[in-house]
Amino acid sequence: MVGPYRIVGRLASGGMGWVYLGRSASGRALAVKVVRPEFAADAEFRLRFAREVDAARAVSGAFTAAVVDADTQGDPPWLATLYVPGPSLAEAVRADGPLTESAVRLMAAGLVEALQAIHAAGVVHRDLKPANVLLAEDGPRVIDFGISLFGAAANTITQVGTVMGTPPFMSPEQFRGEVAKQASDVFSLGAVLAFAATGVAPFGSGVGVMYRIIHERPALDGVPEALRPLLERCLAKSPQDRPGLAELLDDVLPRETAPEAPEPEPAPDPAWPPPAVAEGIRVRTDDLNARNHSRGSVMSVPSCLLLHAQTLLDAGLTDRMVAEAVGRGGF
The missing domain is CATH 1.10.510.10 (Transferase(Phosphotransferase) domain 1)
Structure with missing residues (x-):
């Protein structure tokens, strides 16, 4: 759990933290950004993260991911936005x-x-x-x-x-x-x-x-x-x-001018989403639906172990340390 949200998968990782796929109690899918522990202990970084949250909350529009919730004072700090089931x-x-x-x-x-x-x-x-x-x-x-x-x-x-x-x-x-x-x-x-x-x-x-x-x-x-x-x-x-x-x-998107003479109706332009992007969205949506309709634990034990191991590796730990942590059930 991160705040009130159950984590069901990992979407990405970066130098400052991880982004997880989360789910609210009602089943809403969210992207949950969690700050790495070493940065969470830095007061200046926490201030910067709080500014990020303020900026994201201030923006509203059809082409940004809306902020749903955040805790900049949490341990660790986190930010939740609406999940967009598409590739970058x-x-x-x-x-x-x-x-x-x-x-x-x-x-x-x-x-x-x-x-x-x-x-x-x-x-x-x-x-x-x-x-x-x-x-x-x-x-x-x-x-x-x-x-x-x-x-x-x-x-x-x-x-x-x-x-x-x-x-x-x-x-x-x-x-x-x-x-x-x-x-x-x-x-x-x-x-x-x-x-x-x-x-x-x-x-x-x-x-x-x-x-x-x-x-x-x-x-x-x-x-x-x-x-x-x-x-x-x-x-x-x-x-x-x-x-x-x-x-x-x-x-x-230049404005179109009316043609001087009637022309045949053009075929629909499948420009958006591009076919490969549409397929990626479909795969992500199907996976999300499968998770939402699963009963009991939202991830199998192997998936949990894999997710935990990758998280530890992202934190800079060695393979041996990861194996020991997973062997002890340290997650």
Whole structure:
């Protein structure tokens, strides 16, 4: 149990904690983010986590995952949001390759609306990247406000020498340690859309990515020609040269003009969700339904042992220590 929620599986893990699939007493599926013990003991990290919760709660919109519950003073601290049974953009592209132009445009429209809701709440996300974009049946969802700026903090400069974000999707001003305002999220959006269309970040990754983002043009050769001008504007070096979100929405989904003569009814466009994404959603939904309708314990004992062992490994313990813990029934 985490708070009042029963844990039925593990969704992901990262440097700061784990994300579990949880279930409320009524059966509602939730994504429960739990902070690692070593960070939970850090008062400064707890404050940062509380700010993440405040930022996530402040945002409402069709394309973000709503906060359901949280305990920032818990041991460990945790945050519960609605569960989105779909893969991340990073997973989808890694498994099935780049999205079609139609799918990229539809996803872009959803991400623009998500950023509009985020910015309207006084939040700057600062970490928009493929792993933080979930692909749901009715559009994308932006998640993870772990390094977002909210309220008064949104107008302050990051502590000198501190660079926060995911390098291939960070804006030039983030690398320079300047104030990351709304235009910074627009830059990251351009990089995310380029990744969705090509399978690679527009400035690459690894050594030299900071220099390329600050000084060089993005590599957009694989982006559909009709999308390139839009992404080039999003990826402008100067924040003032990037388009606003309302303008972006018009460009992503241009208004259609009535044809001069009647034309045959076009076939339905199966752009969203992409077929592979739809299959991933179906598999996740079937698994969730199976868990919801199971009787007794929600996981078999082998699953519990495997989950516990993987959790211990994530915490940096050795195989021998994990085996001893599981052998003692220490879970």
